[in-house]
Amino acid sequence: MKAFIFDLDGVITDSAEYHYLAWRALGEELSIPFDREFNETLKGVSRTESLERILRLGGREKDFSTEEKERLATKKNEHYVSLIKNITPDDVLPGIEAFLSELKQAGYKIGMASASKNALMVTRQLGLLDAFDHIVDAATVAQSKPHPEVFLKAAEALGVEPKACIGVEDAVAGVEAIHAAGMFAVGIGDPAVLTEANIVFTDTTGLTLDNVLTHI
Structure with a gap:
């Protein structure tokens, strides 16, 4: 293995909560209420497809x-952007900075494959821009997860074969995208939900190089 490719929302920081709040506000405006359980189906999915799913929910x-x-x-995104302006380095999830440092010291390439068009801005606000060798976000791909394009583009930009990459995701669609790209999938979250991942950690504190490599 030569590279690790991370999702952003729910893996590097919990900006997923801001997505939920912005989508919920739009749903209420359209008289389409939904709960956190439905919101789970939007994780890792593009903005356009998320809107379609919400509209289908309300008929x-x-x-x-x-x-x-x-x-x-666009209205949802403007609301989301206003919410994430409050993100700071304190919002990096536990263990992530140490893990990124460990990977860099061990010589691994580090990439990001995000479904968010705001990935660069969020990563900059987190103070982690220099931790990544390359960032691919939704603005630069035609196909959204679970299509593997975003992970394949990240691998190509890093100059690493997909089979030598480890993808880290918190969403079902993201894990599917990792496997479709031919990569090893690390899941962050509920093992009962992320059943297709090769290994699952309940939260980011479990992410260490030894913990991952012992399962490959």
């Missing part, structure tokens, strides 16, 4: 033109 998928849907998605 309103045919009520809006393509242009109107774009405006709704």
Whole structure:
């Protein structure tokens, strides 16, 4: 193994909560209430597909033109961006900074494969921009997770074969994308949910090089 490729939301920082709050506000505006359980189905999914899922939930998928849907998605993102302006280095999840340092010292390439178009901004606010050799976000890919494009692009940018990469994800769609790319999948979260991952840690404190490599 030569590289680790991380998702952002729910792995590096818990900006997933801000996504939930912004989507919930839009849902309420459209009279489509949803709970955290439904929100789990949006994790790792593109903004456009998330909106489609919310509209289908409310039976309103045919009520809006393509242009109107774009405006709704933009409105959600503007709300999300206003929320994440409060993110600081204190919002890096436990153990992540130590793990990134350990990987760098051991000579591994480090990439990011995020479904967020705001990945660069968030990573900068977290003070971690220099920790990554390359960041691929949703703005630079045509296909969203579970399609493997974002992970394959990250591997290509790092100059590493996919089979020599380890992907780290907290979402089912992300784990599917990692496997579709031909990589080893590390899941962060509930083992009962991330059943397709090769190894699952309940939270980021379990991420150490030894803990991962002993399962490969």
